[in-house]
Amino acid sequence: MNEPDLGNKQSEGPGYRVPLYYRKLKHNIGGSGSVGAGDLFYQVFEGLNNRIATSEGRDFINFCSYNYLDLCGDPDVAMAAEAAIRKYGTSVSASRIVSGERPLHRELEAAIAGFVGTEDSIVFVGGFSTNEDTIAHLMGEGDSIFLDEYIHKSAQLGASMSGAKTYSFPHNDLEALEQMLSAHRAEGKNALIVVEGVYSMDGDIPDLPKLIELKRRYQTLLMVDEAHSIGVLGQTGRGLSEHFGTDPGHVDIWMGTLSKSFASCGGYIAGNAELIEYLRYTAPGFVYSVGLAPPMAAAALKAIQLIEAQPDRVRDLRSRVSTFHELALSAGLNIGDANQASAVIPVIIGRADSTIALSRVLKDNGILALPIGYPAVSKTKARIRFFISSGHTDEDIRRTVEIIAESSISG
Ligand SMILES: Cc1ncc(COP(=O)(O)O)c(C=O)c1O
CATH class of the missing domain: 3.90.1150.10 (Aspartate Aminotransferase, domain 1)
Incomplete structure (x- = not known):
């Protein structure tokens, strides 16, 4: 196939001109x-x-759907979403901090915390933005973030938006992580390690007990993105901690999406009450954004109840x-x-x-x-x-x- 003539500069004229790499990509996949x-x-x-x-x-x-537990399409989940629309409408039409709070939000956050095994949780309107916003907000200049090289784009962007120094360690190589921590941990004030519970392209998992040992030794925070592990790993679907039989309290920040096993749309952070309250009052993507839509909250809540009731x-x-x-x-x-x-x-x-x-x-x-x-x-x-x-x-x-x-x- 002939390469298109990409030119070496964008054409002149009004309006946005797409970058050259996009024209090439379009040619390749077109x-x-x-x-x-x-x-x-x-x-x-x-x-x-x-x-x-x-x-x-x-x-x-x-085989293209991450509807892992077949709950999207379940009649009870659909009925819960319909009932929420009838009662609360399709949007809460405000940020939760002002007039957007509904009983469903509290019930869902309590259910997530109960399911994951933490003191509390908070729900955001998107899984992607949950990572971006939380990492960018909790970390800042003078801090260090250690990311698995295969970490999801949302965590990479959150890290770069935070202003912290970012280190990428070879995928699932905790010896390499340890060497990085030993070389660079002392340079940063606060430090955060971010991994996934199940990696979204490879389906492999990190060694959680070893990560907990490292985070303790090097005094860092540990965040696990459970987009593909919640509802999947462990006897009852409680994720990576259940898979390894570790106390969920040993991980500082559990992140997950509502869009996969929970048959909805949105994301959550689960952790100790102090972390969650801090996010509730200060995370920009939470405070300056609309509350989770009623049908989405109701669907996720019903999905969690069904996962527990139907092992x-x-x-x-x-x-x-x-x-x-x-x-x-x-x-x-x-x-x-x-x-x-x-x-x-x-x-x-x-x-x-x-x-x-x-x-x-x-x-x-x-x-x-x-x-x-x-x-x-x-x-x-x-x-x-x-x-x-x-x-x-x-x-x-x-x-x-x-x-x-x-x-x-x-x-
Ligand atoms: C590992 C991981 N984290 C975060 C996200 C973002 O979640 P959402 O699609 O619910 O916004 C995804 C999306 O698939 C993901 O694979």
Whole structure:
């Protein structure tokens, strides 16, 4: 394919001109040829994003949804959201600090704190902004932040907005982190280590007991982003601390999203009462922003109540996850370092064009699983990322692994 003529400067004239790198990106992903994947992204789906997704009237077995516990689409969750709209409307129409506070917010925050095992919690309107705002607000000039190199963009941006000195340690390499702490901890006033409970592209997990030991020895704060681990890890879905059997109180800042296992939209910070009260009165993205919308608060609250009342959901998810792991490994697929309990499972192919081709083979066979390439992962590690849900059947998974193995594009 010919490269487009990108020129070396933006054209003149009124209005915003997109940067050159974007024109190149658009050229690379555009179209539906062997390299382009434009037809795979921004597809429109006609119904729920759960086990089955429907596009242009065709049903697909769907591995693209982080509706891990099948609660988005659950009738009780939908009824709770509808009742909240009838009672409170679609928006609280104000920041909570002035007239936006509703009983639902308090109930949801108490439920999250109870579920995670902390004194209190606070909910923000977006998961992304929860990370950005909290890190940027709690840390500042003269402080240090130590980030896993694979940490989500929202935490990276929060760190750079904070003005603190930022260090990135090689992914999940806690010996390298220790060397960095030993070399640089003394330079900063306050220090924060940020990791994910389950990494969103690789499905691997950090060694929490070792992190707790390091944070104590080097007197830092520890923050864990549980976007993909809450509702998934641990016997009852309580996340990374339950997985390792550690006291949740040993982590200073638990962050999570409402958009995955909790079937809603928004994010939370859970921790001690002092931290949460401080955020409630001072975090800019909380104080200067509208309160969480009533249907979103009600949906997340009902989802947590159902996770507690229906332990089969987490159990079924664990069983489907282990089926995928077993079958993928015995078919010789490269699933990298994905943890056996993680519902994010990459099938690493390597080249972007082969990965896109495999995604198309799957689609032709009625299976939806999208390619992930650079810059989300390194150029040589393009992959298909599978999100497993408690709603999948063993047969869905068996068929999918068989198709990949038979495609001869399995990495
Ligand atoms: C690890 C991680 N943190 C934060 C977020 C942001 O969450 P949300 O999509 O709910 O804004 C995501 C999004 O997928 C994520 O993967």
